Amino acid sequence: MHDTIVVGAGLGGLTAGAKLATAGQDVLVLEKHTIPGGYATTFQRGECEFEVSLHEIDGLDEGDAKREVFAELGVFDAVEFEPVPNYRVRHGDGDVTLPHGREAMEAALVEAFPEEAAGIERFFDVVCRIREEISEFPMSGGSLRTLLTAPFTSPTLLRYRKTTLGEFLDSLVDDERLKLLLSFNYAYYNDDPYTLALPFFAAGQGSYLAGGGHYVKGGSQALSDHLASVVEDAGGSVELGRLVTDILVEDGRATGVRHEKTNTGTDARTDRARTVVANGAIPNVAEHLLPDPHGADLHAEIGDFERGPSLTTLYLAFETPLCELGNDHYSTFVVDESVDALSETATNSHASFGRRSFAFVDYSQVAADLAPEGQSTGTVATLDEWDNWAGLTDEEYRQKKAHVKDVLLRRLDEQIPGAADAVAHAELATPKTMHRYTRNPGGAVYGFAQTPSQSLLNRQIRAPVSDLYFASAWSFPGGGFSGAILSGYGAASNVLQRDSRAEPAAAD
Template identity: 40%
Template sequence: MPPTTEETMSEHHWDAIVVGGGLGGLTAGALCAIEGMRVLVLERHDKVGGAATVYRRKHLDIEVGLHELDGLDAEDFKLRLWRKLDLERWIEPISEGVLYEVRHGDHPPVVMPEGFEPAIQALSAQFPDQAVGIHRYFDTLRTIQGAMKTLTAEYRPAGWWFRDLPRALVALIPNVRQSLDGLLRDCFGDDPRLPRILAANLLYYADDPRKMALPFYAAAQGSFHRGGGHYLKGGSQRLSDTLAAIVVDNGGQVRTRRQATRLLIDQGRIAGVAHEHAPLLTREGPPPPPTGEDPQTDTAPVVLGNAAPQVLADLLPEPQASKLRGAFQGRAPSISLWALYLGFDRPPADFGVAHYATFVLPESFQSPRDWASQAALLGEPPTRHSGQQLAFTFLDYSRLGDTGLNREGRMLGTLTGVDRLENWEDLSEEDYRARKSAWQAQLLERLEGCFPGIGSAIVFQEFATARTMAKYLNTPGGAVYGFNPSPGEFRPPKAATPIPGLYLASAFGAMGGGFTGAMLSGEQAAKEVLALW
């Protein structure tokens, strides 16, 4: 389709255009660029990264999305990607050595150490009556994880298909339709104690263990247990900026404040992208309307979509739009999250915070299934009772030492929990701000109850909801992890869409959500593109 008379044709033709500068798109773009492809990245915000960004408010550097990055050990799926992009040279992981702490009501805190064996030993010492179940749980994670690594290996030794492949399939096939809930019940029966601890960080993936695919959980959670959880020095923004720099250093271009308006089709396949100047998003209010300013068209035979399929479909003409929607029909988006960003003038450790990640579960929280009812709580103004029922994680970044951020006497802490867009989308701006403020007060009261006196050190606070996530991430329902990883939906990796030349390189892509999933989805997209280039 030729550009309209209002559009200006770019003087550049590209080998690939990346729509959306999140981790998946940046990873795909960087991999294509280092292989010699001319790559253009278009990002509607004023900085790249999507959820992997850091912004500044009142002398406080705020990490938007990165809690912990799993693995980075010798067995990690993404280590090959890390090394291919030479990220070890630029990115320094930081780890506390403890995966997380769980505080459940008035019960003594339970600490989850890093490493399979330390976790097994610590939990078996505290719950000797469940030692068999503990071993079975961790053995299952390791077995599934090993099978998935075999199936996704980039280089396979001779004879792997009759030696390694059958073993991997025997381990994986019986679990394809299994849920996390099924594994927990198999290992621990009706005893909720260990499931509550082992799946305390379920909100890193989903909110209902009955709808959480075991293979996906085993790969991600197993990577946390085996290799630990890491923050990145300089924040997630450093990772995003490094990937963008790789694109530029290899002859590509990264353009911010550019909003894709149409995906161009020629003879049934992708031919380019029409885009225009994007307005800046503001903290309050709905997204501003398109500006119509500086319309341009860039051409390319490949588009890497760092977005949800629904969002990309809205940019396509018919019949391609319906074809793309149909390919993903019935797949539910992931959960959304709320986040309360806090600035402190004294370390939270002064008030009893002992670890970087602390999961706070109310007394009424009996099993991981209770995460499924959490999001509905924010659908009404808080009462003292509902405020006390909210489960969340508290991240104290000062526990990590020098993060490369906040060197001016300010320390960052973040509370996060499960949310959904329906809680907020129909509220007027006045009612939205009022409900946000009320829940913010309840959360600060809960935090004060856990760590008495901590409120006196808070000098900044800002609350983000699922509505915030939807606005900034431009995802259906404010989804933060792509599609929900439902049982039975585990499938061979594939980034190509039914539209020739269009590939998914996002959390909605081949390898699922989260930082690791988005990057691996970008890698898969680049692999498919380069195989045909």
């Protein structure tokens, strides 16, 4: 009998498992893949290591809740974080470099748009205040006390809780180019600024402004491997290549899981526990893991929830560092010239790959330690959706992948002349790829969409049975590396709080 079984070794599951194991629990983490991490992983081709998803992790300043988590779990002692210096935004003939940090970025934008100075100042004030107020939220989620004290502790958050990023920008500034610059990385959070909840955007963006952006030296796999080692060093177990097929329920409480070898479906085993933490997609828990009526109850609770977007990513290895071709930026966001207004970005995310906006990351601009000396790696990423790749035969799928790879490489070469000729390896991942490795429905990389009705406390999804907890991008507070980490830490905190309440009072 284990204290806790964690279903899935993504960042949420690993963080939950690590906190519980270091608190003295007997923890078993089960992961269907051959490596831990979910989207926080790398893969190797030849001598190069490829980052699966991480562009940069936000914050790590004193106001960042992750700092407490990382300090507690020994992350800062084992993992190096390389600061990312700035962002580049290309839009038609426009070419703007935005520095990290509130003061520097605000000053650069005011200099470029002096007539919009008041709106720019208001934007940064509100974003940073929301981030400060959200950082005071308990990581275990909200409570009645949180709601009652919100008018006093979180007035800005309360005011804008139903506001979208697009609505907020429209209320502040008129210049559409400025709106695009202020929201240049909205795709880190959702696929439409006019449905993206402002508080979730502000939590992440405010963290970038306060603490900057960072890349994990050696790739995000280093972070995942460390968290897995924390579980094991504390006496827990992380078993890879194990697919959980059922969450066991007895008398209305989760009591364990059944699991088998992922690739063969053999070696079926049952493990019991006092607690189950589900790190997988909540729709999958409802549809595939819980028995009815509990699965049906959970499905009914999330039935109206809309899932977020997926991504298509082109992984590239170059025979030379791209600085030798004139690129001196880590992140380059290319807004297609067909986009004239912020309101057109959502339509553009469904445009052809020849017109769709994209982001390029050149990992050689920091000490990423992903490629041998004299070589480099990078990724081209664009928003995508499952339906763009559904219903294709195997041959049609291969042909479309080859076509999209060529299109994205051509578009990168337009930004960095000579980049295409320097490519030593190119490999495309689609929403189907995202689904295959994580089983997220539709290949959704951020979980449920961060709309106002699905954000903040609206994202606190109740398990239909006791002793079952959720820890992933699909639960509170949401997607991205930070969201998943805080979700896992919050779930573990709730487990420990439950156990502390159940302990008998000490005798006088």
